[in-house]
Amino acid sequence: MAPRLMQGSDAVADAAILAGCRFFTGYPMLPFTELLENMAKKLPHAGGVCINAESEIEAINMALGAAATGARAATGSCGQGVSLMQEGIAELALNELPLVVFNMARGQQDYFQSTRGGGWGDYRTITLAPKDIPEAVVHTQLLFYLADRYRTPVILYGDYVIAHTSVGIELEKLDFGPLDSKESWALDGTMSGTGRARQIWTWARGKPNTPGPGPSQAWETIAEKYAEIERTEQRFETYRAEDADTLVVSFGTTAIFVDRVVDELREEGLSIGSFRPITLWPFPAVGLAEATKGCSRVLVYELNAGQMVDDVRMYAEDRSVIRSIGGVSQDSSGMRQGDLLNADEVRARIRRAVAEPAPSRA
Amino acid sequence: MTTVDIHAAPDRDARRVVGFKPDLLQSSEHDLCPGCGHPIAWRLVLDSLVELELSHRTILIAGHGCYTQMMRIADLDSLQCLHGRAPAVATGVKRMVPGTAVVTLQGDGDMVSEGLHEVLHAAARGENVTALLFNNGVFGDTGGHMTATTVIGQRTKTSLDGREAAEHGYPIDVAKLLTQIEGAAYVARGAVNTPGMIARTKRMIRRALELQMAGAGFTFVEVLTMCPTGWFVPTADGPEYLEDSMMETFGIGELKAPPPAD
Numbered sequence: 059m060a061p062r063l064m065q066g067s068d069a070v071a072d073a074a075i076l077a078g079c080r081f082f083t084g085y086p087m088l089p090f091t092e093l094l095e096n097m098a099k100k101l102p103h104a105g106g107v108c109i110n111a112e113s114e115i116e117a118i119n120m121a122l123g124a125a126a127t128g129a130r131a132a133t134g135s136c137g138q139g140v141s142l143m144q145e146g147i148a149e150l151a152l153n154e155l156p157l158v159v160f161n162m163a164r165g166q167q168d169y170f171q172s173t174r175g176g177g178w179g180d181y182r183t184i185t186l187a188p189k190d191i192p193e194a195v196v197h198t199q200l201l202f203y204l205a206d207r208y209r210t211p212v213i214l215y216g217d218y219v220i221a222h223t224s225v226g227i228e229l230e231k232l233d234f235g236p237l238d239s240k241e242s243w244a245l246d247g248t249m250s251g252t253g254r255a256r257q258i259w260t261w262a263r264g265k266p267n268t269p270g271p272g273p274s275q276a277w278e279t280i281a282e283k284y285a286e287i288e289r290t291e292q293r294f295e296t297y298r299a300e301d302a303d304t305l306v307v308s309f310g311t312t313a314i315f316v317d318r319v320v321d322e323l324r325e326e327g328l329s330i331g332s333f334r335p336i337t338l339w340p341f342p343a344v345g346l347a348e349a350t351k352g353c354s355r356v357l358v359y360e361l362n363a364g365q366m367v368d369d370v371r372m373y374a375e376d377r378s379v380i381r382s383i384g385g386v387s388q389d390s391s392g393m394r395q396g397d398l399l400n401a402d403e404v405r406a407r408i409r410r411a412v413a414e415p416a417p418s419r420a
Numbered sequence: 421m422t423t424v425d426i427h428a429a430p431d432r433d434a435r436r437v438v439g440f441k442p443d444l445l446q447s448s449e450h451d452l453c454p455g456c457g458h459p460i461a462w463r464l465v466l467d468s469l470v471e472l473e474l475s476h477r478t479i480l481i482a483g484h485g486c487y488t489q490m491m492r493i494a495d496l497d498s499l500q501c502l503h504g505r506a507p508a509v510a511t512g513v514k515r516m517v518p519g520t521a522v523v524t525l526q527g528d529g530d531m532v533s534e535g536l537h538e539v540l541h542a543a544a545r546g547e548n549v550t551a552l553l554f555n556n557g558v559f560g561d562t563g564g565h566m567t568a569t570t571v572i573g574q575r576t577k578t579s580l581d582g583r584e585a586a587e588h589g590y591p592i593d594v595a596k597l598l599t600q601i602e603g604a605a606y607v608a609r610g611a612v613n614t615p616g617m618i619a620r621t622k623r624m625i626r627r628a629l630e631l632q633m634a635g636a637g638f639t640f641v642e643v644l645t646m647c648p649t650g651w652f653v654p655t656a657d658g659p660e661y662l663e664d665s666m667m668e669t670f671g672i673g674e675l676k677a678p679p680p681a682d
Contacts, residue, residue, distance in 0.1 A: 081516060107515045111508075112541040119505040119538070123481070123512025126499050131512065149502055245497040245513065247520040251444055251475030252495070259491075259500040266447035266493055 061226035066191040066216070067092035069227050070160065071100055073198035074132055076231045079158070080106035081124035081131035083117045087139045088393050089221040090162040094134070114139040118146030118159075125155045126258055128244030130202055134160030134214075137168055141176060147211045148177025152260040152280065154243075156205035158198070159183075159213045162221040164393050166310060167386070169365035172213050173339040179260075180281045184208070184291060185338040187215040187310040191225045196232065203234040208287055215338060218394045219311040287340055294342035296349050298324060299331030304355040304412055306332045307346070307370050308384075312399060316359055319404045328412065338366070343373040350374040354416040357408060361387040361398050379417050383407040442466045444475060444496060450489045455655035457645025457662070458554050460612040462490045464622040464643075465523065465552065469496075472629055478521040481510045481549075483530035486560045491525065504535025507542035510549045521632060522549040529559040532568040532594045539594065539640075546603030546637040550628045553594065553640070556647035557666055564650035568592045571669045575652060591669060595642050599676040605637035607676040611644035611667065613659035624674065636678060644670060 064072075071093055074082070082097040084090065094110070101108040107124075111117035117133045124131035135143060140161050150157050161168055172185040184204050188194035197214055205212045242256075249255045253267050262277075264270025271279070297317050299305055308316045313334040323330050333349045335342050350356050356379050358367040367382045374380055384407075387396030397403060441448040444466040452458060469478050480498040482491035483506045491498045501509040506524040514522040531539050531553050539551060558576055559565040566576040566583060569591050573582040583591070598604045606628050610621025621643055628639035644666050646658030653661050 081512060083512075109511070109515070109545075113537065115505070116508040116511075116538060116541060119501065119508035120512040120515075122501070123499070123509035123514075124516045125512070126509070127513055127516040129516040131516075145502055146505075153499075245479050245499060246517050247477040247479045247497050250478045250496040251470075253446065255446075255495045255497050257491075257498045257500075259498070261500070263492060265495070265498075266449075267495075 061228045063224050064227050065092065065224045066194060066220040066222065067162070068096050069191055069195050069229065070198050070216070071096035072229050073195040074158070074202070075100060075104045075106070076229060077199040077202035078130045079132050079202065080104070080129045081121065082106065082133065083109040083111045083120045084134050085111045085114045085117050085139060087135050089164065089218040090134050090136045090139070090160065092221055093160055093162060114142035115145070118143040121157055122146055122150055122155060125150065125157045126245050128240035128246070130206070132158040132160060134162060136161055136163045140168060140171060144176035147175065147183060148179050148181060149260060150211040151177070151181035151183070152179050152277065153258050154209040154280065155211070155258070156209050157211040158201045158205055159211060160216060161213050162216045162218070165217065165388060165395050166312065166361035167365070168215065169338060169360065169362060172215055173341070173369070180277055180284070182284045182287070182339050184210065184212040184287060184340070185215050186213070186336060187338050188220060189311055189313045189334065191220055191223070192227055194220050195227065195229060199232045200234060203237070204291070206237050208283060210283070215310060217311055219399070291337060292340050292342040292344060293336035294345040295334045295336060296345070297332040297334070299333055299349050301329060302331030303329035303353060304357065305350055305353045306330065306357045306359055306408060307334070307366070308332065308359040309335050309338060309366060312359060312361060315399060315401050315404050318401050319408060322405065323408065330408070335366070341369045341373065346370065346373045347375050350376065354379060354419070355411065356380045357383045357411050359404060359407065360384040361395065376419050378419055381411050383411050443470045445493050446495045447493045450493060452486055452489055453649040455646055455648040455658045456486065457556065457612045457647070457658070458487050458490065460618060461554055461621070461643040461645050462487065464618065464625050466494070468622060468626045468629055469521065472626065472633070474521045474629065474633070477519065478523060479513055479517070481506045481513060481522065481524045483524070483526040483535070484561070485527035485530055487525055487527060487554055503530050505538055506530070506535065507538040507547065507549070507551055511542055511545070511547050514547060514549050518548070521629060524549060524551045526551070526553055527560070528553065528555040528557060528569040529567040532592050536568070536592070536594070540597065540601065543598050543601045543604040543638040543640070548632055548635055548637060550632045550639045550641070553642040554645050555642050555666070555670070556645045556650065558647050558650035560647045560650040564652065569594070571665050574665055576650070593670060595640065595670070595675050598640050603638050604640060604676060605678060606631050606639040608640070608674045609642040609644070609670060609672055611662060611672055613644070613646060613662045617672070627677070631678070
């Protein structure tokens with residue numbers, strides 16, 4: 059099949075359906091809206107259901123119900139809409155239910171929300187931040203797999219650029235390997251009246267015939283699962299970083315601009331490279347520690363007042379060389395990206411940082 | 421005609437029914453208070469499911485409250501969800517497994533206070549589920565606080581001198597609201613304070629389930645139940661108090677029903 063020119067929201071919808079998504083619901087909010095529109099158009103033809111929910115709270119809870127039947131389900135929103143979904147995301151995590159949440163974010167101010175989570179309890183959400191549409195298509199399919207494998211809600215951190223720009227793309231169905239059957243927990247009513255009915259309950263107390271471990275033990279086990287994910291699912295990419303004296307850390311579409319500037323500055327003889335977390339959680343701690351070894355500058359370029367820089371400080375080899383060079387970046391509508399998603403701005407800020415005397419290493 | 425001398429000794433000894441429990445319960449043990457009306461209402465649901473041969477195809481979506489106990493002991497595939505959200509969760513469930521009987525169970529704090537949005541929209545979408553409201557006019561689980569259905573004059577821990585409209589606003593008649601929504605196929609309100617009411621309420625629950633299985637749309641049964649603990653009245657006074665307070669505000673009967681099939 060030849061590549062087809064597709065908008066990101068269109069391609070991501072196709073990728074979700076290819077991955078077996080059969081339930082989708084959302085509440086319109088730019089720049090997530092087109093994904094909802096595409097799912098509403100396409101999912102019924104794939105034998106699925108798409109509901110235009112009456113609120114984000116309804117959306118996340120409908121999706122939770124669909125996921126509880128074992129169906130591959132997804133929802134999405136951005137920023138404040140995802141804020142409203144936090145109660146449900148926490149509930150999915152503590153009920154060990156798989157769900158994909160598409161956060162087509164307005165910029166990069168949802169980093170904390172995605173990686174820390176606003177919900178209650180000891181849980182985390184695997185968050186993938188693609189740099190472009192082709193990667194978003196792969197991540198979408200990977201996320202459905204990871205959600206099922208770990209029985210947890212997961213997040214795709216997209217943005218206006220991914221949702222609204224178009225590229226020539228060829229979609230292919232990806233296979234990430236076998237998964238456990240959902241039969242032991244997915245609800246379909248068939249175990250009712252058998253004396254062995256199933257139960258999904260965050261308190262995990264079970265039923266009289268099949269007692270559960272109770273909340274304390276259940277939540278401890280869930281926390282151990284997240285510790286395992288933290289060890290095994292870190293993903294990142296480095297660019298010209300091997301011998302770099304200055305390392306620029308950025309995520310999502312911002313990294314494309316950073317890498318272009320890295321090329322330009324390398325031409326000028328500057329020893330510079332980049333590091334991009336692909337999983338915002340689990341943060342690629344091991345990779346970052348390795349990549350920052352011996353660097354005299356680690357510059358964090360993110361389109362917010364400084365969120366990911368917290369993680370960089372936590373895991374860089376030497377935190378005294380870290381500088382935050384990004385900033386809040388919004389256009390006047392408050393819904394898209396601002397002036398900082400721009401190679402000229404990236405270049406100017408890196409040059410300014412590099413012109414300063416190198417911080418003394420701790 | 422046979423007359424019965426009610427003062428005479430019975431012609432057989434009274435029996436204590438040992439180990440009695442309805443089908444679809446894994447245990448008859450629960451932590452609900454003496455005089456609570458919920459277990460009576462719940463038994464009507466379980467018996468109806470058995471009678472309609474839905475035992476092996478029912479999914480229960482329970483909210484948060486005293487009745488969560490009944491989900492725990494029910495021999496039904498169950499999902500416990502957040503306060504107010506049961507109708508939204510049930511939507512996702514039913515859309516993915518349309519052949520099942522999906523029953524939501526909520527209290528008045530759950531459905532009418534926290535979850536009015538969810539129940540009204542599920543009804544408007546005509547979701548083919550049966551939504552049950554066990555209404556005792558009080559947050560029983562938290563210890564007797566005012567809900568959106570607490571009637572005028574009713575004492576709660578957050579309306580100590582009785583609910584007063586000027587200060588606390590008015591109770592919401594959610595059943596009446598639902599009758600105005602096109603997607604709601606069946607709306608009824610019963611109670612469990614007398615044997616007659618119990619029998620009548622069971623017919624409502626059966627009817628709602630039958631209509632769900634026939635694909636009629638959103639079906640709703642509210643059951644007024646006693647909460648003497650939360651009402652601060654003696655246990656034995658519960659049924660009478662229910663009649664004098666809640667029933668004055670919330671009328672009993674089928675508020676909306678499709679015409680019976682020929």
